[in-house]
Amino acid sequence: MCFFVAAHYLCSQENRLNVVFIMADDLGLNDTGYTGSDFYETPNIDKLSKDGMVFTTAYSSAANSAPSRACFMSGLYTPRHGIFTVSPPDRGDRTKRKLISVPNTEDLRRDIPTMGELFQRNGYRCGHVGKWHLGDDADGTGPLSRGFDVNIAGGRAGTPYSYYYPYCNSKNQCHIGLENGTPGEYLTDRLTDEAVRFIRESANGEKPFFLYMAHHAVHTPITAPQNIVDKYKNKPVGKYHNDPVYAAMVETLDNSVGKICDIIDSLGISDNTIIIFNSDNGGSEPITDNFMVRGGKGMPYEGGNRVPLIIKWPKVTEAGSVSDCPVNNIDFFPTFQTYLEGEAAKELDGVDIYPLLSRQKASMDRDLFWHFPAYLESYTDNGKGFRAKPYTSVRSGKWKLIYYYEDKNVELFNLEEDMKEVHDISTANPEVVSDLKTKIFDWIDKTQAPFPTKPNPYYESSL
Structure with a gap:
């Protein structure tokens, strides 16, 4: 049976x-119809x-x-x-990097529990379909070692080996579980078929199921079935969006969402299935245009990490409801841990957002942080510039502060008045800057976050 306790809707295992x-890859904030695209069709x-929040x-x-x-x-x-x-x-250009980057870990460590676990x-019966990017089953860091009973195509690769069958690259690296197929078959469609198969197999089982449908779309390389590309070539371009190939990739992603929702409806399990749609980061400029915000994938601005999010939770979310409360993808783990009454294996950085979903709260009093102690080259000027240099940023209420480690400079924005982050108002608000810098360094101490301090011997000043 199901019941309310401590403002939560908890259920016994059988209920x-x-x-x-559903996780999209590199889908920008404005890459869907409901978020304002004037060219892509979703x-x-x-x-x-309209069905969820x-x-x-x-x-x-x-x-x-x-x-x-990894955070999700x-x-x-x-x-x-x-x-x-x-x-x-x-x-990026090593002569333009003032500091030595902090070393990076590639795989999610085995001692860190995952949402699959x-x-x-x-x-739950757990299935992973698509992009993992956190390790590989062969060395115990892939989905099958991290709580998933089924893994289709999930490995260390962050970029698809190929969007077309046989899904292999020139080095003969291939996506696992997709060995059989049809020439010309498209990866997004095939992953969707595998997801539908998992749902069918699981729906009649004794266990509830968790499906992590992690698409490679709309990540590069930008390619899509020609018949869909031709459709957009014959369509008038929009003010902001106009690439017919990227538009076709977005449409195949949207078709996938439709097929997954349809199979859930046709199996009669809509009333007991939560559906979530999200993107792993912001849209990749200049491939798309994140016109409502500044910048894109890899950048410290809103375009780098502001993403679409829809949650449809039966008997909890109201159809067509909207929340403007800032949330983060680290919030899913604690939300489901509370729902499942699971054991708290560690201190989590996210928060349970159920009160937002159920409309018991409209806001949550907490700050959000981003930490990037590395360098990322730009997509333009042959990679000589940078999309990001080492920084830590915080969003606290309406304020967002970005602190840069190279020169210890900051940028401050009032996101309620300036969502596009056009006006740096740090000079005019020294007290706000001081307060937010304190919050950043308190957070760095709390999380033991490493940051770069050593000069790069290859750096060449332009002065």
Whole structure:
């Protein structure tokens, strides 16, 4: 039976809800119809937004893939697991890097519990389909060693080996579990078929199920089925979006969401299945345009980690509801841990957002932090510039402060008045800057976050 206790909707194991978490890769804040795209078509994602709760201020915990997924899977900020970037941490022109980057961890350590283990230990059948990017089954850091009963295509790779069957690259590296297929078959479609298969197999079982549907779309390389590309070539371009190939990739992702929702409906399990749609980080500029915010993937600005988020939780979220409370992908682990009454294996950095979902609260009093002690080259000027240099940032209420380690400079923005982060108002607000810098360094002490201090001997000043 199910019952309310301490403002939560808890269930005995036989009545626990299934959970389907759909993670897009590099999907920008404005890459869907419901978030404002004037060219990409996402009717299925848009429908889900009307069926569930939309979060207008949802963040990833990092501005690129591996650290964001590690935070999502563990409920921990980056300093707790040491995955700060997609290796190597010292990318870009070495003569332009003032400091030596902090070493980066590539795989999620075995001593850190995962969300898969949380669900599995609480009686769920767990399936992973798609991009893992946190290790490999061969050395005990892949999905099958981290709580998942089924793993299709999940390994260390952050970029798809190929978007077309046989899903192998020139080095003959191939996605596992996709050995059989049809020439010309498209990866997003095939992963969706595998997800549908897992749902069918699990729906009639004795256990509830957790599916982590982790797409590679819309990550590079930018390629899509030609018939869908042709559709967008014949469509008038929008003010902000106009790339027909990227638009076709977005449509295949949207089709996947539709097929997954349809199979859940057709099996009669909609009323006991939670569906979540999210992206691992912001959209990759200049491939797309995150026109409502500044910057894109890899950057310290809102475009790097502001993402779409929809949660449909039967009997909890109200259809068509909206929350503007800032949330972070580290919040999913504690939310489900509370729901499952699971044992707290560690101190989690995220918070339980159930009170937001159930409308018992409209806001949560906490600060959010991002930590990037590395360098990331730009997409333009042949990589001579940088998308990001070492920084730590904090969002506290309406304020956002970015602290840069190279020169100890800061940028301060009032996100309520300046979501595009056009106006640095740090000089005019010294007390706010002082307060937020204190919060950053208190957090660094709390999490034992390493930051770069050693000069780079290869640095060449332009002065």
